[in-house]
Amino acid sequence: MNTIRRALALGLAAATLAFGAQAQNRELTVASSATYAPFAFENKDKQIVGFDIDIINAIAKQQGLKIKVVNTPFTGIFGALNNGDVDLVISGVTINEKRKQSYDFTPPYFAARQLIALPKNSTVASLKDLNGKKIAVVSASTADDIASREFGKTNPNIRRFESTPLIISELAGGGVDAAMGDNGVIAYRVAQNPELKTLDDKSFPEEGFGIVVKKGDKALLDKLTAGLAAIRADGSYAAIYKKWFAKDPNAR
């Protein structure tokens, strides 16, 4: 009996050691919601591709990190980070004060702001005009925060969906008066749909997308921040930007 117990304890210790050693340079798991073209989406070969993915790969290469990207629905993405299922998130996450209280962010890697999609014949001219109208947003997105703040968290006029394609479909199908989301994706989807137009409300603040890590994960945050600065400096950031948005990062 005793020998068995001793063997078990030994095995456990060995396992702990092995895992401990591995943790030094283990593969990092990156969560991204692949419904967010052109930032992250699945191509026909089931690979997740996009601006965000190229950025994180460039940073990882620059910093010598091993990463693996997993497709995670946006609604569950912070939960996955909290649970430790993933080490970092790059998924068009807007940096804001509320999120900063719970997570740590790198400096912005993309200048973003909110954009409203409307049917071609809509007379809505600002966010305020949407009062009393139906708005589709992605659950837990920045647009959800803004709409909740503006019109009330439990207002039934706010319709929450799992992903950006769904809010655009709902708008195209006439189920809502407007859809709101980050400029990059909304512009991309509206460009594909001749029945829709975009509205840029100048009162929306300038925002930025940041890479998210667990609160206090300073080691990883420092590496990502350094990597981001390095790829900005060596021109690979500009090349990736040009690849996905067909213009230079400085041009708006």
Next chain:
Amino acid sequence: MEQPVLLFGWFRWDILVEYKDLFWQGAWMTLRMTVVCVLLGSSWGLCLALARLAHPRHAPWTWIARFFLRWPATVYVSFFRGTPLFVQILLIHFAVMPVFIHPATGLLISGDLARELKQEHGALISGVVALTLNSAAYISEVFRAGIQSISRGQFDAGRSIGFTPLQVMRYVVLPQAFRRMLPPLGNNAIALLKDTSLVSAIGLAELAYAARTVAGAYARYWEPYLAISVVYWAMTLVLTTMLRRLEHRLARSDRG
């Protein structure tokens, strides 16, 4: 804001309180949807079961029944039982509904009425349609089994005293079959109650939607999902109790 700590220190009651309107409206929506879908699904399910059981004796009714009743009903049941309900909901809401109800191009309803309908009740209509069509497929099998369990002699007896086949069904077979079908029908109702949660995917503000919204806003999962679990459980308990009462009553009338 004052945080009432009633039971566990870590349990954030305050976020449930903050979103309480969404939970109440959600519970009410879940309840209404279940009742409507059980009623519609049962009616449509009965029609399907009768279609599958149609076996007239004389030409040309024999082949009309085969090609226009039995085969379509069989294919229907096979499709709706053979594909995931979640897929059916998305298909109906984003693909089928816009064909029929669309402000610009709706085949059935268009213009302002379509906009009004879609904006006020779009997800509810799609959800009710999807759940009804789906549950009817399962319920039709319950009806078919129930009807087939009644001995052939009952049918013949009814016919011999001058009832038409439909009258025999209505006054002789169905009342007896219904008692046997009640437990599986109850099962279906409970399954349907829980399946309403899938409709949250198309933005219908029912219970699961409320939980998802809260979970999304706070990245906390215990509070919202435990809360709605309790509500679903309470609803199924009430439903089970009601069904048991009904069974007892029917059993009593059976003994005369």
